Amino acid sequence: MEHTSLSDVHQSVETNGKSKWKRIFAFLGPAYLVSVGYMDPGNWATDLAGGSQYGYKLLWVLLMSNLMALLLQSLAAxxxxxxxxxxxxxxxxxxPPAVNFVLYLLAEIAIAATDLAEVLGMAIGIQLLTGLPLIWGVSLTILDTFLLLFLQQYGIRKMEAFIIGLVAIVGTSFLIELLLVRPEMNEVVKGFIPTIPDNNALYIAIGIIGATVMPHNLYLHSALVQTRKIKKDNKGIRQAIKMNFIDSTIALNLAFLVNAAILILAAAVFYKSGRTDVAEIQDAHQLLDKLLGNKLAPVLFAVALIAAGQSSTVTGTLAGQIVMEGYLRLRINPWLRRIITRLLAIIPALITILWFGDKEVGALLVFSQVLLSLQLGFAIIPLIHFVSDKKQMGEFAIKPLTRVFSWVVTSLLVYLNLRMVFTEAFNYMSGTGNMAVDALIILACVGFVILLVITIVYPLRQRYRDDAAAGIHHAQVSLGDMEAPSYKRIAMALDFSGRDREIISNAIAHGNEQTEYILIHIVESASAKYSGKESDDLETRRDQEQLDTYITLLKSRGHRAxxxxxxxxRAKEIARIVKEENADFLVLGAHGHKGFKDWLYGETANQVRHHVKIPVLLVQ
Known part of the structure; x- marks a missing residue:
């Protein structure tokens, strides 16, 4: 069975419009959803720490990270x-399955770390704007679970427009901040000269890289580009690659400007005034008012923080869906997926706040970005293997120069990660004196290295094996003798809306003269849900009358019904009735609910399909 990525919106955006500009704009969008991960609250912590402690000296790290991101995102696309x-x-x-499972777990950890940064960032933004205690802000962030569900019903283009709107809020806020700060541009330019002052700067630099080049964004981008319907010939593919590179260049450069603005703001306000201890978002907010003497600056800072966190939470959920479906081929309801992801972020945040207090939140933010950096190699290495493989990519495999540059970037990232892992591990071991803990740390480091070696070596030996043709079906396939199925009892689930006509006509189209049609309707009144079959309220009687009317009309046309x-x-009732009536085919309609009911009833079709063992036709 063919599994498509983000099946609900797969190839849902037409790119072959009549107007040239319409064709161009049809491609623009995926990279903006990706770019919000490059300006999420996790970046703020590392950028503020870098700017306040080292002035403009780490600006070059941001630029280097942006170039890396552009290269890697274009490969994912x-x-x-x-x-x-x-x-x-x-x-x-x-x-192999075992390696895949470990890679899946690492990807989930990366998404949880990303969501942790979003939770903390939004909670801090709410606190700064309203004064609400941080612990309550963290708890409230679970409510944004419903935002993604609300956006999903309107399609990918509306979701992209919403995200772009939030990105515009963040960008505009920092543009005004910089106009208020007025940094000295000659000193800003010097920040693009590579230098690492000390080991702490290295730790912050790795955190910046982890906050900028994010592993979940590679999964996300490789799926989002498939929402565009393109011609699968050489010209169509080449055009799609070109347009998505342009899309990525614009979006990621905007993200770079936002990150640079945060670091420059921290350098110009805090480093210059001797406040090199500012690494906390809360401190930065408070000091902006004092040092600039302007009430607008801290408000803009908080608003941008909330917008950044809210936009990132949508894309984080999409990445989680892609990772789970791609590795496990397991699809769960979006609301359940969102709640699981959010709880994985909320629980450590709540524990940190309750146990250590609000002061450790900034350290947790930076740690989440370093944790992200550790996952990078396990996403980048397979990606480069895949896009370098001429057997799978054909003429669209990356050129040797691009391949060399990609491996150089990967080697740099892996080296920095290994250096940080071993430095932190040995520093910790030297102070514990606990042999069991030391042994566990050594085993973890060894496992880290072994997994890196496997991800590098395994695709090289797999590439030339015939059974490694990913996604290519076996050449010799026999369909055998095929006969058109004959259905004797066709069930149809009706919701008494304008879609009923389509459902009934599709059901009849699959039947014959001997077919009997079973019309099903689920009563949704409060009395019916409480009393069940014993219900005799007005809605139940009206629903029975409507059902009888349909049956009479069908019988008048010579159909058995x-x-x-x-x-x-709903789902369980439909499945139960289908089984009791021995139906051998079921026709379902797209639900007619909006808003909260869409969240409540929208997954009926998927649930029914899991409960019945007969063919199901979903009429959109």
Whole structure:
């Protein structure tokens, strides 16, 4: 069975419009969803720490990270466009199950670390703007679970427009901040000269890289580009690669400008005034008012922080869906996926606040970004293997020079990660005196290195094996003798809306003269949900009358038909009636609910399909 990435919106955006500008704008969007991960609250902590402690000296790290991000995101987009696979799917089809499971766990850890930064950032923003205690702000962030569900019903383009709007708020806020600060540009330019003053600067630099080049964004981008419907010939693929590179260049440069603005703001306000201890977002907010003497600056700072966190939370959930479906081929309800992801972030945040107090939140933010950096190699190495493989990519495999540059970037990132891991591990071991803990740390470091070696070596030996043709079906396939199925009892679930006509006509189209049609409707009144079959309220009687009307109309056209009312849980009731009536085919309609009911009832079709063992036709 073919598994498509983000199946709900797969190839849902038409790129072959009549107007040239319409074709161009149709491609723009995916990179903006990716770019919010490059300006999320986790970046703020590392940028503030770098700017306040070292002035403009780490600006070059931001620029280098942005160039790395542009290279890697363009490779991820190329993978999705050419092979029609996201990074998680390509890994599943290449690596052994055990390695895949570990890679899946690491990807989930990266997403949890990302969401942790978003939770803390939004909670801090709410606190700064309203004065609400941090612990309550963290608890309230679970409510944004419903935002993604609300946006999803309007399609990918509306979601992209919403994200771009939030990005515009962040960008505008910092543009005004810089106009208020007026940094000395000659000193800013010197910050692009590479230098690492000390080991603490290295730790912050790695944190900046981890906050900028984010592993979950590689999974996300390779899936989002597949929402565009393109011509699968050489010209169409080449155009898609070009347009997505332009999209990435614009979006990531905007993200770089936001990050640079944060670091420059910290350097110009805090470093210059001798406040090199400012690494906390809360401190930065408070000192902006005191040092600038302007009430607008801290308000803009808080608003931008909330917008950054809110935009990142949407893309984080999408990445989680891609990772889970790609590695495990397991699809769960979006609201459940969102709640699980959010709880994984909220729980450590709450524990930190309750146990250590608000003062350790900044350290937790920086640590989350360093944790992200540790996952990078396990996303980048497979990606480079995949886009370098001429057997799978054909003429769209990356050129030798790009390949060399990609491996140099990867080597640099892996070296920095290994250096930091071993430095931190040995520093910790020297102070514990606990042999069991020391042994555990050594085993973890060894495991880290072994997994890196496997991710590098395994695709090299797999690449030339015939059974490693990811996503390519076996050449010799026999369909055998095929006969059109004949259905004797066709069930149809009706919601008494304008869609009923389509449902009934599709059901009849799959039947014949001997077919009997079972019309099902689930009563949704409060009385029906409480009393079930014993319910005799007005809505139940009206629903029965409507069902009888449909049956009479069908019988007048020579069809055999009967009606059955169901009560309480929609999906389970439909499945129960289908089984009791021995139906051999089921026709379902797209639900007619909006808002909260869309969240409540919107997954009926998916749930029914899991509960029945007969063909199901979903009429949109």
């Amino acid at each position: 190329r993978l999705g466009i050419v092979r029609g696979r996201d990074l998680a799917q390509a890994n599943r089809e290449t690596y 009967k009606g059955v009312l169901g009560f309480r849980r």
